[in-house]
Amino acid sequence: MHARHDLAWLTRDGWQDVLATATQGTPAHAAIARWAACDWPLVVRRRDDAAQAPASASGHAGEPAGEICLGLAAPPDPVSAAKLRLPLRVPARHIARHSAPMALDAVVHALPAGWRAPFARLATASAGLDVRVFGSLALQALTGQAYLRDASDIDLLFRPRDSLELDAGTLLLAGFLDELPLDGEIIFPSGQAVAWKEWLNAHAHTERVLVKSHVSVKLGTRTELRAELEPA
Structure with missing residues (x-):
């Protein structure tokens, strides 16, 4: 698929x-x-x-x-x-x-100099997690063309295997926001996706989040999505 x-x-x-x-x-x-x-x-x-x-x-x-x-x-x-x-x-x-989208170590050569040290720490800290790169940074790494600008984000896909990994991974990404312009999505086993920043904010404010899939964009709940990661 x-x-x-x-x-x-x-x-x-x-x-x-x-x-x-x-x-x-x-x-x-x-x-x-x-x-x-x-x-x-x-x-x-x-x-x-x-x-x-x-x-x-x-x-x-x-x-x-x-x-x-x-x-x-x-x-x-x-x-x-x-x-x-x-x-x-x-x-x-x-x-x-x-x-699949590019691994973190496959895009290092395309990073601006100021992002390389914190990105290397992120890559090390996320070892064992399924975190990949898409968007402008990935395209710059793939083609050698100039995609990144001063206001560009580093778009990351995070595919957690269980709820513990979901919580740990999103907190890990949030911990690098002061050093890197991170953005991107959490991808659940069904293929549904939520912006990981929205997921973190929803924890404090609301249960409902914007859910993207291969065929639609809709509102869903964190409970429904988290259930995909729980044992049957």
């Missing part, structure tokens, strides 16, 4: 199909052509709603069976800071391979 934030590499035929959906001479066409030439991965995104989904590069809404919803995020324009984001849909047969 392809989960949100996973990385997906396309076959040659897949890139040809995607390139054919964009008009030549446009920024979208140029970005797709560069991704294809460099064999950079796309990122798995939430599936389009069949009734309300925006059109993809081909102009069609919805997600036909057998297709994977992917995204291409180009780096910010160095002058305007505008961000090109392309929602794409690709037949599953055109996925050459896919992987």
Whole structure:
């Protein structure tokens, strides 16, 4: 199964199909052509709603069976800071391979100098936890392009295996907020996700949190999500 934030590499035929959906001479066409030439991965995104989904590069809404919803995020324009984001849909047969988001030690080379020491301590402290990197830092590490800006976050995915790990891991991440601009999500066994900062704040203020999944965004409760981590 392809989960949100996973990385997906396309076959040659897949890139040809995607390139054919964009008009030549446009920024979208140029970005797709560069991704294809460099064999950079796309990122798995939430599936389009069949009734309300925006059109993809081909102009069609919805997600036909057998297709994977992917995204291409180009780096910010160095002058305007505008961000090109392309929602794409690709037949599953055109996925050459896919992987989970990047491990912490795989992105160290892309970190600004001022973040490296605290990030190294975070990596050491989180050993044994399933913590991965997505977003701007991951894309900069993958492509070598300039994604990070002064206001950028370090987006982390945390997949706890039980309630004790959930509590310990979120407190660990919170402990580095004074040194690193951390953000990101907790991913539960069902694939549902909650921003880990919201999870921490909800502990003090409210039981309800915004829950994202591969198909929807809705309100849920911390109790329901925590139950996924409890023994049957």
